[in-house]
Amino acid sequence: MDKNADIAARLQALRDDYAARLPAELQQLRKLVDDLTEPDLRAGALAQLNHRLHKLAGSAGSFGFTDLGKQAKKLELQAQEWIAGTPLDMGLLRVFSVAVTALGGDLQAERRNKPMPLVSQTSPQKTNTLIYVLEDDPDIADEVCMTLRHFGHQVEHFATIASAETEVLRRPPDFMICDIMFVEEGREAPEAVMILQQHLPAPVPVIFVSTRTDFEAYHAAVRAGAVGYFVKPLDTIRLVDCFEYYLDRHRSAPHRVLIIDDDLALAEHYKLVLKAAGVHAEISNNPRIIFDLLHEFHPDLVLLDINMPGCNGIELAQVIRLNQDWLRVPITYLSSEQDVEKRAVALGRAGDDFLSKPLSDRELVTAVSTRAARSRQLSDALDRDSLTGLLKHSRIKEQVDIELSRTVRGGGELSVVMLDLDHFKQINDTYGHPAGDKVIKAIAHLLRQRLRKTDAVGRYGGEEFVAVLPRCGRDEAMMLMEDVRQRFRDISFSAGDINFNVSLSAGIAAYRPGIDRAEQLLQEADAALYRAKTEGRNRVCFGR
Template sequence: MNKNAEIAVRLQALKDAYLARLPDDLAQLNVLSVQLQDAASQEQALVQLNQRLHKLAGSAGSFGLAELGKLAKQLELQTQQWSEAGQLDTGKLRLFAVAINSLEGLVDPGRPLSAPMAHRSIQAKSPNLIYVLEDDPVLAEEICVTLGHFGHEVRHFNNLARAEQAILAQPPDFMICDIMFDEEGREAPAAIARLQQQLSLPVPVIFMSTREDFQAYLDAVRAGAVGYFVKPLDIIRLVDCFEYYLDRNRSSPYRVLIVDDDVVLSEHYKLVLNAAGIRAEVLHTPERIFDMLQEFHPELVLLDLNMPGCTGPELAQVIRLNSDWLKIPITYLSSELDVDKRILAMGRAGDDFLTKPLTDRELVSAVSVRAARCRQLSDALDRDSLTGLLKHSRIKELVDLELSRAQRSGEPLSLVMLDLDHFKHINDSYGHSAGDKVIRAMAHLLRQRLRKTDSLGRYGGEEFLIVLPRCGPDEAFKLVDKVRRHFQEIPFQHQGCHFRVTTSAGIASCGASGAMAADTLLQAADEALYEAKHQGRDRVCIYQKQP
């Protein structure tokens, strides 16, 4: 069973559980409406009716019972008016009881629920299948060889007709395509646009051409272009565009924490978000909020407004009392329509408001947008703008974190200081823009060639720090030396001048024997890098403890 089918089954099981408990819930509403007639039990019955109707109004629509949810909301507003007035309108009590009794007639199981389709994603650290459609053999070979150094699986087609057959048989992860195929007398954008309509998911494509007219750009967009480059081609800039797209699509899933006392509804939300490629966890007891934040590190908290024992605004304020969680956005989930109450809730540590019931598509869209904003803010604070790698201070924090983890587990940890050789000469000879291009290329190569568990940071101008958990010195050497060998084969050019760049690296490792301070390990990696430079550069050295 595939992922979508499995989630659809689980969603239907949740709906079945919801429908199974609904008769008891509706029967309890009938009991409470009768208690409204008794002055002794009236006040407590009114409070319980308001709470139960509020929950029903927020959940029914999510399980396909929209009409039930609408009537429940109307009845909830009636109980709210009576509570605010401090007295009941006895003339309306009978009508209220009839309306409560009619709720049962609106329960229709309807058609089975379906899970939202999971988004197309590109798996991190796996070879991406790239089709290069180019009838110039020299340019095609240069593109294919360069992309190969970055760890991708590349297939070349010099004929558009053969490429069309291959795309239909096995759609690639990405295409790089010339616009004009002279021998066939065909333009690629029109052919690619027709192919895209036959695929279950469109394939992103970068087009290349000597044309710079508006129509060429428009045709490219209509064929699914995410980039357009004018020849003569700067291949490193093309790789920049390509890798930027991959980075956005292979990034880790958004992490969302749902805090709601309604077990079935919150599990429904979790499944819907999981189906859309979003990691979601559920918390039903607010007392565990700090443990959950520490374990899960959510990028967004979805918080029910009305919960017994601790309201949503109260829990939001509890979260904000801890400075570690100040930047996490908190979005309230509620069927509350009273503007004053919503404003009051927003003023108490909340950032946003979503109104129940939410359709599955509304939920996924709202969560994706809000989590993306949080990640963008975090990246702006923690990541270097040129490379997208972690900044100096953040990567040093990760060294402390991974070292503590390694010492607890007894597993090895390696740090790598990597530096671009003769970088000042590159800047002096070709300009700082060329130097920036080299730095970005190294960042792309490191992201593609290293493991998913590794952390990367820009430690200085042309210096990088790599943190390799569960990695001893010999394995670290193999990983880094492979990066070194691939990087020296990448061709760079600037204003007609072609050049290549080499790198040097130093490795320091710690094992299960004894504790070591982070600064000591960093200093050892730096000394190993100095030794690599001293031996003539373009090499990797492992730190050897002095006798």
């Protein structure tokens, strides 16, 4: 059974279980309404009735019972009026009782008329990227193709537009890099690409290269789907920088969302729907363990149900905000509350946004994905090195600590790699700092491209980098870093008319029982790196 079929089956099982529990829940509501006629039982019955109606209003729609959820919401609003002090009129109570008795109607008919929950289809992650290079200058084509292949991409070169057109339609690439002018053919690539885009199942991002700097050339490129435009003579590393920027958006780790809701069945439904959309969600109904969950999971977004017994969502949001470590994590309330004043009070105390129950699956995925993406963009702006886009020194050290804690708790393997560019000061002194920056950016691109989405890599300082590889043993780490070392050694850099190559050295430290501090792994990796340097550089060595 594939992933989406499995998720669909689990969603259907949740829906069936919810439907099986509904008759007993509706019977309990009717009993509570009967208790309202007894003065001694009224206060407790009213509080329970309001809580149960609130849960029903928030969950029924997600499990396919939209009408039931709407009816429950109307009854909840009446119960809230009585709790607020409105006198309980016996005539109105009889009407209320009839409405509660009628709740649900023909549940089977409502289920038959509702489609299965939306399960978003997610594309499998590609191991490499197919790039078409349309360039009639063989020297430029060779340089671009060779550089992209060193970064692990699948590249095909076309010297004419005509030769590319059939292949683009037969096997659309993930990316295109195109010259604008093809003089011998008497054609311009933007016009041809724009026509091709209209016949493709999805637009293909394009980077155009040209000697032209006029407005018309840029305008034509935009119409053809350009995401980048570079003027010759071509700076290949800058072109790769632009290309990698777009790839990183699809290569990044799944967004992480923490859901706290006392209705675990509904929370599990949310979790499965988000999983189908490529979002990693964790759920809990226990506010008391919130800090354990935050430290272990490091979410991009926290979703809090407002109406929870013991500690409601507003109070829990305030608890989170009291801890300085979690001031940046966005908090969104899940609630069927429609009162504008009450929402304003909730946001004034803590929290950043509201999502109104009931949520359709599509609304849930869209709302969560956009908020989590925005959160990660902000974190990246604060936590990442401006030149390379890699994690800064403090953040990569923190990542070592996080992954070590996970490994100690759950078992498994963990490797930490410390990497350094050989003779980098000499490169800066000989070719200048701009050339040195190109080299730094190139190794950053290569590391991001060759490492897994679950790995973390940071710029530790200057020309030194650290990679954190969870669920990766020392032998696997050695194979990975040997691949990186060889690919990097083959990249050709240029400074003016001079071409040069750069090598790297790396040290690997692997977790073993007895290691309980991140500093131990970093020190062992550093010692292994020192050994690689003293043994002649351009090599990868193990620690203890």
